[in-house]
Amino acid sequence: xxxxxxxxxxxxxxxxxxxxxxxxxxxxxxxxxxxxxxxxxxxxxxxxxxxxxxxxxxxxxxxxxxxxxxxxxxxxxxxxxxxxxxxxxxxxxxxxxxxxxxxxxxxxxxxxxxxxxxxxxxxxxxxxxxxxxxxxxxxxxxxxxxxxxxxxxxxxxxxxxxxxxxxxxxxxxxxxxxxxxxxxxxxxxxxxxxxxxxxxxxxxxxxxxxxxxxxxxxxxxxxxxxxxxxxxxxxxxxxxxxxxxxxxxxxxxxxxxxxxxxxxxxxxxxxxxxxxxxxxxxxxxxxxxxxxxxxxxxxxxxxxxxxxxxxxxxxxxxxxxxxxxxxxxxxxxxxxxxxxxxxxxxxxxxxxxxxxxxxxxxxxxxxxxxxxxxxxxxxxxxxxxxxxxxxxxxxxxxxxxx
Amino acid sequence: xxxxxxxxxxxxxxxxxxxxxxxxxxxxxxxxxxxxxxxxxxxxxxxxxxxxxxxxxxxxxxxxxxxxxxxxxxxxxxxxxxxxxxxxxxxxxxxxxxxxxxxxxxxxxxxxxxxxxxxxxxxxxxxxxxxxxxxxxxxxxxxxxxxxxxxxxxxxxxxxxxxxxxxxxxxxxxxxxxxxxxxxxxxxxxxxxxxxxxxxxxxxxxxxxxxxxxxxxxxxxxxxxxxxxxxxxxxxxxxxxxxxxxxxxxxxxxxxxxxxxxxxxxxxxxxxxxxxxxxxxxxxxxxxxxxxxxxxxxxxxxxxxxxxxxxxxxxxxxxxxxxxxxxxxxxxxxxxxxxxxxxxxxxxxxxxxxxxxxxxxxxxxxxxxxxxxxx
Ligand SMILES: Cc1ncc(C[n+]2csc(CCOP(=O)(O)OP(=O)(O)O)c2C)c(N)n1
Ligand code: SF4
Numbered sequence: 001x002x003x004x005x006x007x008x009x010x011x012x013x014x015x016x017x018x019x020x021x022x023x024x025x026x027x028x029x030x031x032x033x034x035x036x037x038x039x040x041x042x043x044x045x046x047x048x049x050x051x052x053x054x055x056x057x058x059x060x061x062x063x064x065x066x067x068x069x070x071x072x073x074x075x076x077x078x079x080x081x082x083x084x085x086x087x088x089x090x091x092x093x094x095x096x097x098x099x100x101x102x103x104x105x106x107x108x109x110x111x112x113x114x115x116x117x118x119x120x121x122x123x124x125x126x127x128x129x130x131x132x133x134x135x136x137x138x139x140x141x142x143x144x145x146x147x148x149x150x151x152x153x154x155x156x157x158x159x160x161x162x163x164x165x166x167x168x169x170x171x172x173x174x175x176x177x178x179x180x181x182x183x184x185x186x187x188x189x190x191x192x193x194x195x196x197x198x199x200x201x202x203x204x205x206x207x208x209x210x211x212x213x214x215x216x217x218x219x220x221x222x223x224x225x226x227x228x229x230x231x232x233x234x235x236x237x238x239x240x241x242x243x244x245x246x247x248x249x250x251x252x253x254x255x256x257x258x259x260x261x262x263x264x265x266x267x268x269x270x271x272x273x274x275x276x277x278x279x280x281x282x283x284x285x286x287x288x289x290x291x292x293x294x295x296x297x298x299x300x301x302x303x304x305x306x307x308x309x310x311x312x313x314x315x316x317x318x319x320x321x322x323x324x325x326x327x328x329x330x331x332x333x334x335x336x337x338x339x340x341x342x343x344x345x346x347x348x349x350x351x352x353x354x355x356x357x358x359x360x361x362x363x364x365x366x367x368x369x370x371x372x373x374x375x376x377x378x379x380x381x382x383x384x385x386x387x388x389x390x391x392x393x394x395x396x397x398x399x400x401x402x
Numbered sequence: 403x404x405x406x407x408x409x410x411x412x413x414x415x416x417x418x419x420x421x422x423x424x425x426x427x428x429x430x431x432x433x434x435x436x437x438x439x440x441x442x443x444x445x446x447x448x449x450x451x452x453x454x455x456x457x458x459x460x461x462x463x464x465x466x467x468x469x470x471x472x473x474x475x476x477x478x479x480x481x482x483x484x485x486x487x488x489x490x491x492x493x494x495x496x497x498x499x500x501x502x503x504x505x506x507x508x509x510x511x512x513x514x515x516x517x518x519x520x521x522x523x524x525x526x527x528x529x530x531x532x533x534x535x536x537x538x539x540x541x542x543x544x545x546x547x548x549x550x551x552x553x554x555x556x557x558x559x560x561x562x563x564x565x566x567x568x569x570x571x572x573x574x575x576x577x578x579x580x581x582x583x584x585x586x587x588x589x590x591x592x593x594x595x596x597x598x599x600x601x602x603x604x605x606x607x608x609x610x611x612x613x614x615x616x617x618x619x620x621x622x623x624x625x626x627x628x629x630x631x632x633x634x635x636x637x638x639x640x641x642x643x644x645x646x647x648x649x650x651x652x653x654x655x656x657x658x659x660x661x662x663x664x665x666x667x668x669x670x671x672x673x674x675x676x677x678x679x680x681x682x683x684x685x686x687x688x689x690x691x692x693x694x695x696x697x698x699x700x701x702x703x704x705x706x707x708x709x710x711x712x713x714x715x716x717x718x719x720x721x722x723x724x725x726x727x728x729x730x731x732x733x734x735x736x737x738x739x740x741x742x743x744x745x746x747x748x749x750x751x752x753x754x755x756x757x758x759x760x761x762x763x764x765x766x767x768x769x770x771x772x773x774x775x776x777x
Contacts, residue, residue: 055561096513195524201508
């Protein structure tokens with residue numbers, strides 16, 4: 001049903017339609033509205049689910065682990081410091097092959113503490129073995145949750161749905177909230193591959209030594225690669241069932257004939273589409289690839305999408321301190337056999353909630369088209385402030401945030 | 403239960419005096435009476451933790467876990483149900499589950515070191531959601547996993563009222579990582595991180611988390627302490643705990659020969675001396691109120707307990723540290739006062755204690771002489 005609705009509420013409605021057996025909640029901005037709405041739905045009886053108010057994010061993920069291990073559909077949500085606080089259990093859930101679904105309302109990581117949006121939090125968990133799907137808008141955020149449970153349970157792997165904090169979670173827009181009957185038809189009941197069953201007692205979480213650990217890891221790697229097909233297929237099946245494009249591996253926008261292609265994740269891709277349109281009107285050949293499935297990374301699909309480009313710009317809401325782009329590294333692998341032909345640069349943007357304006361994007365893409373971008377740039381960096389600070393304290397800028 | 407010096411089967415004769423299999427247990431012969439026979443003495447026992455695991459010889463934790471889980475399984479089955487268990491990282495997890503082997507004959511889940519109570523909450527919530535109220539949940543961990551790193555999760559599980567029996571096997575240090583101090587390590591104990599060097603050797607005084615009492619402060623339905631010296635008592639407490647719902651906590655004192663520097667054959671004796679000296683009070687509580695204590699039959703000085711363990715050797719060699727021994731005695735005396743452990747009329751004097759090796763000063767000191775002397 002089409003509704004004018006806050007992103008968090010749309011996500012909560014979509015999650016509720018997936019009939020989770022257990023919902024674990026611990027508050028952190030900007031994730032709070034999602035779990036608050038779910039608690040309400042449980043309280044009023046619209047959602048038949050065990051709602052567990054836990055004492056930390058570490059416990060939230062742990063409760064989800066326990067629930068999933070007995071074959072219950074488990075959901076939780078977090079952000080930022082909360083994701084880091086649960087990190088040990090995040091890795092554990094994927095290692096145990098438990099199909100938990102978690103929303104991450106993307107937020108910066110402190111210090112300095114900052115509640116606003118960037119994607120440093122989920123990027124820190126990129127090797128955790130979870131699938132990481134990024135929503136471009138609230139419609140996709142809602143839809144991705146329905147797909148996430150399907151994908152997770154088919155693969156027996158956990159899935160993170162990443163949505164930009166505040167920009168999406170607190171943004172009110174028109175969303176076609178997935179209907180219960182549609183979701184029921186799309187998402188079969190959870191059939192665990194393995195669960196704690198007294199009739200067939202299994203030992204889950206055994207200690208594995210050097211004699212088998214490499215094989216376990218290798219098989220996990222293969223499973224991640226096989227997940228690409230599932231993410232892609234479920235996206236197509238979703239489109240067929242719900243009549244709209246959401247999810248999948250990536251979305252290419254006006255990449256035909258594009259000399260310069262910008263790759264980005266999340267809500268900025270909406271503004272980027274506008275920027276691409278503006279530039280195309282001016283005859284500047286730019287295109288966009290909105291990456292949905294960051295983990296597993298769709299190398300082949302990305303290579304196809306970038307095939308015609310001579311310049312690739314990785315626009316990232318996070319970066320690796322002291323080094324540069326994170327997604328850039330994945331793109332470098334995609335482009336390795338075209339290394340001499342393609343210029344790959346990174347633009348770090350929108351850190352800690354800094355607005356990314358269409359004007360700034362248009363400007364940076366114009367410069368990209370002219371081949372003027374440095375390997376790593378920071379969008380709208382206040383050069384004067386930085387210069388003043390460096391002049392005062394020198395290059396070792398401890399305690400820079402005064 | 404009364405002390406018996408007669409048995410229904412022919413006792414072993416030695417030097418003209420009667421010797422019993424369960425030396426010093428105050429329970430000689432009871433295991434032979436059908437009505438008080440322990441579950442372990444039955445061929446029908448579950449063997450939830452079966453043989454072949456890799457625990458050290460004389461491991462109190464292995465002994466305790468086997469009794470606890472067999473008793474819990476039996477209780478669940480008697481009620482027409484079954485059991486699943488969640489295990490924290492630690493010795494118990496490591497020695498029982500080296501892939502591709504497993505010593506567990508019940509559904510068993512290990513996730514992390516610090517999250518067993520929360521994982522158990524999730525298991526209970528998942529089972530409730532699936533309508534499986536016939537499957538009961540037991541979580542277990544060492545003292546480090548329980549009183550330190552998992553404490554937040556444990557308190558959360560208590561506070562929410564989750565339907566989980568949590569069992570802590572207290573060997574008073576982080577054994578799996580090589581005997582480091584935990585929040586449950588008693589004063590003066592030598593561990594790898596509280597070494598017996600300097601002016602105040604061993605662990606400091608005034609620390610240590612009394613988790614049974616903290617559990618009581620949560621006013622949960624049931625809290626009990628127990629030891630591997632009284633396995634009947636342990637079985638009974640587990641069975642009782644299983645008859646209740648909501649969060650329940652049992653804290654089991656389990657000597658660790660490797661970490662404590664004690665003889666493998668002294669595990670049960672040391673546990674008994676901990677009780678009889680007053681250092682480890684055995685009691686149970688419901689909704690925050692103590693409902694019963696195991697009285698001390700015959701008080702022994704703490705020294706009897708200390709001398710059997712190399713982790714306390716610095717209190718006796720090269721010179722006796724009277725002051726520290728007295729401070730430890732004061733802790734025992736305070737426990738005895740707090741729980742009223744002495745002066746129970748049903749306490750029966752022990753006969754033949756020198757011979758049986760019952761908790762007597764003499765019997766214990768004799769052991770000092772042949773206790774291993776090197777660290
Ligand atoms: C987060 C984390 N920190 C530390 C460890 C290392 N570690 C594994 S087992 C263990 C000690 C376990 O001690 P305890 O809970 O007392 O159980 P025991 O081995 O004595 O039975 C430690 C410190 C770990 N596995 N995970
Ligand atoms: S180190 Fe201690 S607790 Fe661990 S297996 Fe050996 S005796 Fe048992």
